[in-house]
Amino acid sequence: ETGVTQSPTHLIKTRGQQVTLRCSxxxxxxxxxxxxxxxxxxxQFIFQYYREEENGRGNFPPRFSGLQFxxxxxxxxxxALELDDSALYLCxxxxxxxTSTDTQYFGPGTRLTVL
Amino acid sequence: GENVEQHPSTLSVQEGDSAVIxxxxxxxxxxxFPWYKQELGKGPQLIIDIRSNVGEKKDQRIAVTLNxxxxxxxxxxxxxxxxxxxxxxxxxxxxxxxRQLTFGSGTQLTVLP
Numbered sequence: 001e002t003g004v005t006q007s008p009t010h011l012i013k014t015r016g017q018q019v020t021l022r023c024s025x026x027x028x029x030x031x032x033x034x035x036x037x038x039x040x041x042x043x044q045f046i047f048q049y050y051r052e053e054e055n056g057r058g059n060f061p062p063r064f065s066g067l068q069f070x071x072x073x074x075x076x077x078x079x080a081l082e083l084d085d086s087a088l089y090l091c092x093x094x095x096x097x098x099t100s101t102d103t104q105y106f107g108p109g110t111r112l113t114v115l
Numbered sequence: 116g117e118n119v120e121q122h123p124s125t126l127s128v129q130e131g132d133s134a135v136i137x138x139x140x141x142x143x144x145x146x147x148f149p150w151y152k153q154e155l156g157k158g159p160q161l162i163i164d165i166r167s168n169v170g171e172k173k174d175q176r177i178a179v180t181l182n183x184x185x186x187x188x189x190x191x192x193x194x195x196x197x198x199x200x201x202x203x204x205x206x207x208x209x210x211x212x213x214r215q216l217t218f219g220s221g222t223q224l225t226v227l228p
Contacts, residue, residue: 004158033215042121042204042218043159056215090158092216102214103149106158 003027004093004107012113013081021076021110023091031055031096032074033104034066037088049074050096078112086114117142119207121219128195129227136222138205139187145207148181148188149216153202162203163190195226 003026013019025032031050035043045058049068063079072093078085088109094102118141128134140148146167151159165172165179165188172179176195181188192199202223206216 031214035216040221042119042206042220043216045215045217048214058215094214096214103161103164104216105161106151108158 004091004105006089006091006107006110008110009108010111010113012115014115015081015083017081018077018079019081019112021078021089021091021112023074023076023093023107025072025074025091025093026105029093029095029105030072031094031102032068032072033092033094034074034076035090035092035106036060037090037109039087043090046076081114083114086112088112117145117207117209117217119205119217119219121205121222123222124220125223125225127225127227130195130197132195134190134192134195134199134224134226136190136203136205136224137187138189138207138219139185140207140217141186142207142209143186144209145217146210147208148179149206149208150177150179150190151204151206153204153221155201159204192224195224197226197228200224200226 005024033048034046037043047057048055052068067075090109091107092104094104121138149164153159178191202221205219208216
C-alpha cells in the first residue's frame with residue numbers, strides 16, 4: 001500500500017450536479033496529480049498541484065478544478081456533471097525534485113457514477 | 116503532446132512461462148518510463164520504472180528495457196505466477212513543467228495455472 005488515501009470510495013451523482021473528491025498524499029510528498037480513468041482505458045492526466053498552485057493541466061475543461069492545502073492534501077471539484085464524467089478518479093502523490101521526473105504513487109481511487 | 120501505444124491488449128500465458136509487454140512513445144523529451152500493475156477495484160501500483168540514462172533495469176522476476184533511439188520500452192516478467200494476473204500499464208513522463216504521465220491503454224495479463 002502507498003499511504004495515499006482518497007475519499008469517498010464510491011459516489012453517485014446526477015447530471016448537472018457538482019462533486020468534490022479528496023486526497024491525502026503520502027507522508028513526505030509535496031505534489032498531487034489527478035487522473036481520470038474511464039472503464040477499460042489508461043489513466044488520463046487532469047492536473048497537478050505543487051505549492052498550492054496548479055502546475056500543469058491536461059485536456060480537461062475549466063469545470064474541472066482543484067485545490068491543494070498547506071498539508072499537501074488536495075481536492076478535485078467537478079461542476080455541471082456530464083454522463084461522460086463517470087470514471088475512476090485517481091490521485092497520485094510525489095516529491096517534486098526540481099531536476100528529474102518524480103515517481104508517482106497512486107491512491108485507490110474514487111468511483112464516480114453520473115446518472 | 117506525448118502519445119503512448121501499448122501491445123498486446125490481452126496476453127495469456129501458462130504459469131512459469133515469460134510474459135512480454137511492449138510500448139512505444141512519440142515525444143523525444145520523455146525521460147521517465149514507469150510500469151504499473153492494476154488489480155480489479157484498486158489503484159495502479161508501481162512495479163518498476165526506468166529513466167532514460169539507463170538501458171535496462173531488473174528487480175527479481177521483473178525487468179524493463181528501454182531503446183531511446185527507437186522510442187520503445189518493454190516489460191518482461193519471468194516465471195509467471197497466477198498472482199501476476201492483472202492489468203499492466205506503461206507510461207511516459209518528462210522533467211518539464213507539467214511532469215504528467217501519459218499512459219498506454221493497458222494489457223490484461225492472465226496467468227493460467
